[in-house]
Amino acid sequence: MKINPSTLIATIINFIILFVVLKYMFFDKVKAIIDERENLINEQLDNAEEEAEKARMLAIENERILKNAREEGKLITERHKQKAEKIYDEIVEEANQEAKIILERAKVEINREKEKVEYQLKKEAIDLAIELSKKVIEKNIDEEKNRELIGEFITKVGNS
Template sequence: MDINISTLLMTLVNFFILVLILKRFFWSKIQAIIEERQNYVDEQLIKADEDSEKARMYLLENQKILQSAKDEGKKITEKKKVKANKIYQEIIDNANEEAKSLIERAKTDIQREKEKAEYEVKKQAIDLAVELSIKALEESIDDDKHRKLISDFITKVGM
């Protein structure tokens, strides 16, 4: 490898002249472009951070709204459940009252029928007693006949 010093020296001089020309005429423009690009990148990073923060805030807000909706749904469900239980209890109470009323009416009807039957039995007993008395008075009664009439009376009354 043969290195020529004069070529090397001329290359270095040319390089420094080129750097001086670039520095004199283009360096400020290149610096401005680089600075502009750096500012753009910084702005985009700041905007990305702001957007990320907004997204986080929206997420938190949406979570609060969702939780609020869930709570409201639970409240509505509980209110409806309480109302349904109240209506259910009213229906049960009404049914119990109606059943008691029916039972009372049935007891009253049974009592009336019982009284009517007792009245009929008494009436028949009286009629039979009157009939027996009439027969007893119509005939002269001896002891055997008397026993037979009483036996017939008991048979007819059903005692």
């Protein structure tokens, strides 16, 4: 295949003319679109970096807030635990005091009942002594001897 120099020159001239026409008509517009797109991409990358930095800062802040919340939760729990222990101790103390009061009342009641029984026994003993003395008087008129017997009997019953 033989290359014709005139065709080659015409093709080169046509290419140059086409290149110049395209350069003045389209290259600037395409270059402007490419530059605009490049600027948009750079701007989005910058925004993404800023948002990533904000996200890191928020993550750090959230971690700090979470740590503070945990510490505060521990403090609150500890305070409530101390209050509960204090209330428990108060309830136990009140129960112990009530038990002491009940025991004291029971002791007083037992002493009253004991005194009541002793009084009843003495009364019955005296009644029996009187009955005995009546019988003795009926059988034996020696008053002095009877008084002595009754006194001894009352003394023995009183000491019992």
